Amino acid sequence: MRRLFVAVTVPETVRRHLSLLAGGIPGARWVAAENLHVTLRFIGEVDGALEQDIVDALAGLHQPGFEIRLEGVGQFGSAASVRSLWAGVARCPELLQLHRAVHRAVSLAGAPADRRKFVPHVTLARLKRTGPQTVAGWLGAQARFRSTAFPVTEFVLFESRLGREAAHYTPLAEFPLHER
Ligand code: 2AM
Numbered sequence: 001m002r003r004l005f006v007a008v009t010v011p012e013t014v015r016r017h018l019s020l021l022a023g024g025i026p027g028a029r030w031v032a033a034e035n036l037h038v039t040l041r042f043i044g045e046v047d048g049a050l051e052q053d054i055v056d057a058l059a060g061l062h063q064p065g066f067e068i069r070l071e072g073v074g075q076f077g078s079a080a081s082v083r084s085l086w087a088g089v090a091r092c093p094e095l096l097q098l099h100r101a102v103h104r105a106v107s108l109a110g111a112p113a114d115r116r117k118f119v120p121h122v123t124l125a126r127l128k129r130t131g132p133q134t135v136a137g138w139l140g141a142q143a144r145f146r147s148t149a150f151p152v153t154e155f156v157l158f159e160s161r162l163g164r165e166a167a168h169y170t171p172l173a174e175f176p177l178h179e180r
Contacts, residue, residue, distance in 0.1 A: 001045045003160045004172070006058065006102050007037040008095075010122060014070065014147045018087060021073070021124055021142050025135060028085070028125040035169055036122050038068075038089060040102045040155060043111045050110055051172075057109040058157060058175050061101050065177035066094035070122060070147035073139055075132075082130045085138070087145060089120035095152070096120075098177075102155065153177055 010018070015033045022030040043054065071090040077083035089095060099118050107113070127135070157173045 001047055002051060002172075003045050003162070004043040004051065004054070005039055005158050005160060006041045006043065006106065006155055007039045007158055008068075008098075008152050008155050010036050010038070010070075011150050014150055017147055018070070018122065018124060021087070021145060024141075025085070025125065025127070025130070025138055027130060028127050029166070030125045031123055032166060035167070036124075037156075037158075037169075038095075038120055038122055040099050041106055041111075042114050042116070043106055044114075046111060053109040054106050054111055055157065055173055057105040058102065058155075058173070061105055061175065063098050063101055063177050064094065064180045065151060065153050066092065066098075067149045067151050068092050068095055069149040071145070073124075073142045073145055074119075074121065075135060075139065076119075077127075080131065082127050082132060082135050084123050084127060085125040085135060086121035086123045087147075089122075090146075092120070098152075098155065 015036050019033045069090040070087045072088040075082045075085055154174050154176045156171050159170045159172055161168045
């Protein structure tokens with residue numbers, strides 16, 4: 001069984017820009033620059049046969065390439081406890097369309113359901129038992145974050161192996177997007 005997800009990667013220049021946001025929050029575990037990505041669909045643990053069906057389904061998609069820009073920051077979690085901090089993605093109908101196509105394809109292939117609402121983001125830090133007052137200063141300081149726009153020319157199927165400190169992501173297959 002492998003734990004899978006589908007994502008869009010972030011170019012080196014933008015990852016470097018994002019890594020400037022890391023710091024200033026006690027107890028935060030900042031995501032390593034090479035692991036920064038926008039998840040399109042979390043799949044979870046699947047066996048080899050289902051993985052092959054998922055690869056085939058993704059290979060059958062014919063979606064256009066487009067540009068995105070990262071913009072703003074936010075948090076996930078409850079009112080009492082912040083679970084993660086992230087950079088947002090500026091409004092992009094083509095990314096939403098790609099998400100829908102990937103979601104539908106892997107669901108039809110038989111992947112486990114993913115009922116999370118799609119909020120496009122790049123997770124920057126994971127937190128434990130952190131109150132909202134601890135991150136308020138960081139959220140305020142980074143509110144105006146805005147990356148350069150960059151082209152999305154492919155999406156990637158990743159394996160995620162969970163380590164004690166951080167997850168390790170390995171690209172398993174790349175799926176090109178097409179010219180309009
Ligand atoms: P996150 O960054 O917002 O936590 C690999 O784990 C990727 O899949 C992460 O980017 C993670 O999003 C995303 N993901 C979505 N749903 C998940 C889930 N139920 N468990 C773990 N990761 C999930």
